[in-house]
Amino acid sequence: xxxxKKSPDQLRSARWFAPDDLRAFGHRSRAMQQGYAPVEWxxxxxxxxxxxWSEAQPCHxxxxxxxxxxxxxxxxxxxxxxxxPALSLSESFLKPTTMLYRNMLAMDAExxxxxxxxxxxxxxxxxxxxxPGLLLGATSAGYPAIYLPAxxxxxxxxxxxxxxxxxDAWKYWDxxxxxxxxxxxxxxxxxxxxxxxxxxxxxxxxxxxxxxAEAIGMSLPGASSIPAADSGHIRMASECGRRIVDMVWEDLxxxxxxxxKAFENAIAVAMAMGCSTNAIIHLIAQARRAGQDxxxxxxxxxxxxxxxxxxxxxxGDTYLMEDFYYAGGLPALMSRIREHLHLDAMTVTGKTxxxxxxxxxxxxDDVIRTxxxxxxxxxxxAVLKGNLAPDGCVIKPSAxxxxxxxxxxxxxxxxxxxxxxxxxxxDDLDVTxxxxxxxxxxxxxGGPGMPEWGMLPIPKKLVKQGVRDMVRLSDARMSGTSYGxxxxxxxxxxxxxxxxxxxxxxxxxxxxxxxxxINLDISDEEMARRRAAWxxxxxxxxxxxxxxxxxxxxxxxxGCDFDFLRSDFGAPVKEPVxx
Numbered sequence: 001x002x003x004x005k006k007s008p009d010q011l012r013s014a015r016w017f018a019p020d021d022l023r024a025f026g027h028r029s030r031a032m033q034q035g036y037a038p039v040e041w042x043x044x045x046x047x048x049x050x051x052x053w054s055e056a057q058p059c060h061x062x063x064x065x066x067x068x069x070x071x072x073x074x075x076x077x078x079x080x081x082x083x084x085p086a087l088s089l090s091e092s093f094l095k096p097t098t099m100l101y102r103n104m105l106a107m108d109a110e111x112x113x114x115x116x117x118x119x120x121x122x123x124x125x126x127x128x129x130x131x132p133g134l135l136l137g138a139t140s141a142g143y144p145a146i147y148l149p150a151x152x153x154x155x156x157x158x159x160x161x162x163x164x165x166x167x168d169a170w171k172y173w174d175x176x177x178x179x180x181x182x183x184x185x186x187x188x189x190x191x192x193x194x195x196x197x198x199x200x201x202x203x204x205x206x207x208x209x210x211x212x213a214e215a216i217g218m219s220l221p222g223a224s225s226i227p228a229a230d231s232g233h234i235r236m237a238s239e240c241g242r243r244i245v246d247m248v249w250e251d252l253x254x255x256x257x258x259x260x261k262a263f264e265n266a267i268a269v270a271m272a273m274g275c276s277t278n279a280i281i282h283l284i285a286q287a288r289r290a291g292q293d294x295x296x297x298x299x300x301x302x303x304x305x306x307x308x309x310x311x312x313x314x315x316g317d318t319y320l321m322e323d324f325y326y327a328g329g330l331p332a333l334m335s336r337i338r339e340h341l342h343l344d345a346m347t348v349t350g351k352t353x354x355x356x357x358x359x360x361x362x363x364x365d366d367v368i369r370t371x372x373x374x375x376x377x378x379x380x381x382a383v384l385k386g387n388l389a390p391d392g393c394v395i396k397p398s399a400x401x402x403x404x405x406x407x408x409x410x411x412x413x414x415x416x417x418x419x420x421x422x423x424x425x426x427d428d429l430d431v432t433x434x435x436x437x438x439x440x441x442x443x444x445x446g447g448p449g450m451p452e453w454g455m456l457p458i459p460k461k462l463v464k465q466g467v468r469d470m471v472r473l474s475d476a477r478m479s480g481t482s483y484g485x486x487x488x489x490x491x492x493x494x495x496x497x498x499x500x501x502x503x504x505x506x507x508x509x510x511x512x513x514x515x516x517x518i519n520l521d522i523s524d525e526e527m528a529r530r531r532a533a534w535x536x537x538x539x540x541x542x543x544x545x546x547x548x549x550x551x552x553x554x555x556x557x558x559g560c561d562f563d564f565l566r567s568d569f570g571a572p573v574k575e576p577v578x579x
Contacts, residue, residue: 005251008042013046013119016117016578047118047119049122049124050125051084051085052087052125052126056093058197059091059127060130060150062198063150069237069238070148073239073243076238079120082118086109086112087104087108089130091127091206096448098127099447102132108133110136111137114141114575120143120145121138121143122145122244123138123145124150126151128199128278128480132209132285134147135147135213135218135286136285144247144250144252146243146348147213148219149213149219150197150206153165153227153228154196154201155323157195159188164201165202165204166202166482167482170481170483172186174468178460178464198228202312203275203312203313206480207224207480208270209278209279211225211269211270211273212266212279212283215353217257217265217353218258218348219348220240220348221330221331222329223236224330227321227325230325247350254290256346257345257346260287260294267283267294270380271299272308272379273308273310274314275380275480277381277478280299280394281477281489284296289561300516302340303383308374308378309375315398316375319367327362327368328364332368336362375398384516385518388503388518392556394487394489395485395486401469401484404471409435410436410507411435411503411506411508412505413438413440413504414437414440417439424456425459426461427460432462436511437459439453439454439474439476440474440495443490443491443498443555444555444556446540450476450489450556451477454474454477454478471511473500474488474490475488475491476488489556493556497531552564
């Protein structure tokens with residue numbers, strides 16, 4: 001039995017169920033309407049389960065039944081489960097981009113928790129934006145919370161070849177554009193690349209963010225690595241249910257876990273894993289919701305110290321998340337970078353990170369390398385600054401051709417994605433492999449919602465010549481499963497008048513990843529002249545959620561949170577009145 005810091009009368013849910021008044025009578029009678037007897041909730045923590053299952057969310061198909069395993073654990077530990085549906089944010093189906101709705105899920109989660117008789121919560125997510133969205137909301141609500149990751153899907157297969165989510169989609173799409181894959185073969189690839197429920201099994205945004213949740217201390221040890229179809233995932237789900245009940249009695253809240261040390265641990269782990277570039281945006285938002293001032297400089301500092309040791313695609317060249325799990329999973333990786341971690345950081349287990357990974361072992365030294373034999377000697381991401389990106393931008397040097405880490409080339413500029421798409425298949429397009437492709441007006445406001453357009457397609461003319469990488473710049477994001485010399489998140493974005501808006505086709509762009517610089521090679525006087533002539537584009541929205549989004553969204557270097565959701569925006573929200 002856990003050491004209790006609370007008594008049953010101190011439970012938050014007691015405000016709804018315990019009083020001898022008319023309003024509490026209504027709460028109890030409606031619970032009995034559902035078939036529950038008073039003995040089932042009286043003196044027991046009410047545990048919300050925020051479930052992001054929907055028929056439009058293929059990554060979370062198993063959540064329809066997995067929620068029953070969570071409930072089983074809650075009941076075993078003496079809690080009372082209450083399932084609440086939350087936005088599912090399918091990366092595959094939701095348009096124009098799930099990033100437009102990450103903060104909506106955060107608001108959904110926060111208000112669901114605050115408005116209901118909830119003492120603690122199990123957060124069920126996994127697909128890219130569901131992890132940060134749920135954690136943002138739970139952090140702001142402030143009640144004990146544990147994150148249950150969906151888990152990666154099984155590795156793909158086509159003609160005996162292993163397929164990786166996203167990464168092989170881009171690879172084989174270029175082969176199809178080059179005329180090397182038939183219609184029949186393309187359908188076979190479609191059917192073979194996603195063989196089970198679960199998230200992308202490459203080191204994309206989903207696996208990056210669930211690993212970050214574990215590194216912060218918000219998930220059970222090893223939970224983020226378990227494949228969705230593994231029976232171990234069922235057992236982990238039940239354990240989440242049992243553990244959250246104890247966390248309520250212990251009053252183990254996100255504020256006690258999500259310290260600056262916790263977020264520094266997450267950055268170190270992200271670098272070692274060869275993380276998605278999206279990690280920067282989400283981690284900054286999560287840290288600042290928790291009252292921790294994490295920024296681009298923290299990522300840059302850690303990038304210089306922590307090597308990439310997870311040999312998982314796209315930074316690695318062979319393995320996928322299923323292999324990573326068999327090799328020991330995230331605890332094993334953390335054990336190899338322990339000198340870069342704060343081992344005294346608290347976690348949802350009630351124990352420190354150091355205690356959680358004390359017995360972790362690596363079972364395959366090629367999947368999880370040693371720091372002396374890394375995939376890439378520095379961290380997965382690099383933050384660049386210069387007159388083209390005064391507030392920073394990001395590149396994933398571990399996933400691009402080394403020759404592009406220092407490059408000078410002429411710009412080929414596109415103001416929107418439709419014009420890019422129309423030009424890219426033109427065999428007469430005036431472009432060489434040395435050009436720098438630029439897409440602008442694709443940032444937080446311009447996209448709108450900062451879509452994953454940043455892995456700009458290689459012009460068909462060059463694909464036929466065998467070109468598979470070139471320097472590409474944008475204020476957009478890209479999928480964590482993407483790869484190539486793509487410079488992303490340029491801030492401030494073009495739509496609000498950032499320097500990217502002033503680039504003209506033919507301008508020379510200078511890139512030096514080692515020096516961490518990105519510059520537009522024109523004089524300050526010419527820059528000022530172009531700025532004076534720039535005109536703001538028409539608004540994307542005239543009403544509704546989109547209208548609100550564009551007025552309150554912050555830039556990429558600030559985490560793309562809404563300004564009014566920041567922890568320092570105003571007074572804390574009070575508990576709801578019950579009359």
